Amino acid sequence: MNQLPIIDISPLYGDDAHGWNSVAQQIDRACREWGFFYIKGHPITSARIGQLLDAARQFFALPAAEKLKIDITQTRHHRGYGAIATEQLDPNKPSDLKETFDMGLHLPAEHPEVLAEKPLRGSNRHPDIAGWETLMEQHYLDMQALAQTLLRAMTLALGIERDFFDSRFKEPVSVLRLIHYPPRHTASSDEQQGAGAHTDYGCITLLYQDSAGGLQVRNVQGQWIDAPPIEGTFVVNLGDMMARWSNDRYLSTPHRVISPLGVDRYSMPFFAEPHPDTRIECLPGCQDAEHPPKYPVTTCAEFLLSRFADTYAYRRELQAS
Ligand SMILES: O=C(O)CCC(=O)C(=O)O
Numbered sequence: 666m667n668q669l670p671i672i673d674i675s676p677l678y679g680d681d682a683h684g685w686n687s688v689a690q691q692i693d694r695a696c697r698e699w700g701f702f703y704i705k706g707h708p709i710t711s712a713r714i715g716q717l718l719d720a721a722r723q724f725f726a727l728p729a730a731e732k733l734k735i736d737i738t739q740t741r742h743h744r745g746y747g748a749i750a751t752e753q754l755d756p757n758k759p760s761d762l763k764e765t766f767d768m769g770l771h772l773p774a775e776h777p778e779v780l781a782e783k784p785l786r787g788s789n790r791h792p793d794i795a796g797w798e799t800l801m802e803q804h805y806l807d808m809q810a811l812a813q814t815l816l817r818a819m820t821l822a823l824g825i826e827r828d829f830f831d832s833r834f835k836e837p838v839s840v841l842r843l844i845h846y847p848p849r850h851t852a853s854s855d856e857q858q859g860a861g862a863h864t865d866y867g868c869i870t871l872l873y874q875d876s877a878g879g880l881q882v883r884n885v886q887g888q889w890i891d892a893p894p895i896e897g898t899f900v901v902n903l904g905d906m907m908a909r910w911s912n913d914r915y916l917s918t919p920h921r922v923i924s925p926l927g928v929d930r931y932s933m934p935f936f937a938e939p940h941p942d943t944r945i946e947c948l949p950g951c952q953d954a955e956h957p958p959k960y961p962v963t964t965c966a967e968f969l970l971s972r973f974a975d976t977y978a979y980r981r982e983l984q985a986s
């Protein structure tokens with residue numbers, strides 16, 4: 666197994682039941698065998714992607730002092746700029762060779778969860794770049810809608826009600842992230858990695874990657890295989906919350922990014938995660954006498970905060986304070 670499946674999801678934008686079922690079967694198989702696949706036939710235009718890449722290049726090229734005006738480590742709710750080495754995804758390797766911009770659902774100061782200082786809730790912190798905020802806020806909503814379309818298809822194979830995820834993804838904690846990987850300058854990729862080997866924390870991740878390459882996925886035989894850029898697609902993968910929800914019927918697969926040699930790389934993952942209070946509890950169709958629930962029940966917020974603390978020194982300090 667060395668080739669990730671490519672699934673055309675365009676039938677999900679019509680109401681032909683046969684088309685929906687066919688896509689649902691393909692997604693179900695890819696989730697069980699790989700936890701990773703590509704999608705094509707989605708509604709995000711190449712013009713939009715071009716605007717986002719331009720914006721990302723403009724932002725990451727700003728002087729450090731300008732970017733640090735929205736330093737993520739100065740927030741309680743995890744929004745803004747993460748400088749190089751803020752994250753360490755693989756505890757056995759040096760910190761990651763990448764810089765990031767994170768945003769979430771914009772909640773106004775008077776929202777009850779913001780007033781109550783609930784973790785991960787609040788307003789976005791955008792850089793002062795013309796057109797940036799409108800572009801990013803719209804893209805966030807469009808990626809959330811795309812993620813929910815995929816989740817709706819997944820309910821068919823999981824044997825749960827059609828709106829199971831929709832009802833749990835109201836006011837989600839989903840994150841849209843832009844990443845810049847500076848080039849490595851030595852032929853060896855063993856030292857500092859772009860992104861160390863990790864599994865994602867959330868339910869489902871939709872990743873746009875530019876043409877530089879470097880993403881690798883560990884297959885069930887334990888080999889690292891390339892997930893090369895394919896024009897017009899997103900790479901989709903499942904995170905640990907979905908593995909728990911599905912009692913490991915669906916795989917949360919390790920992946921990493923080898924820093925590009927001689928070129929910059931830009932990527933944009935969207936991490937779809939439900940409302941913070943959502944109970945992550947084995948789905949009824951994923952358990953029986955031979956497969957009892959493997960994981961204790963948790964909530965989305967509780968689970969995410971524990972994983973953030975593993976990855977970010979600043980979150981450990983914040984949670985200890
Ligand atoms: O940049 C990429 O291609 C992957 C990034 C990633 O795996 C992550 O941020 O979780």
Ligand SMILES: [Fe+2]
Nearest residue numbers: 863864865920
């Ligand atoms: Fe990841």
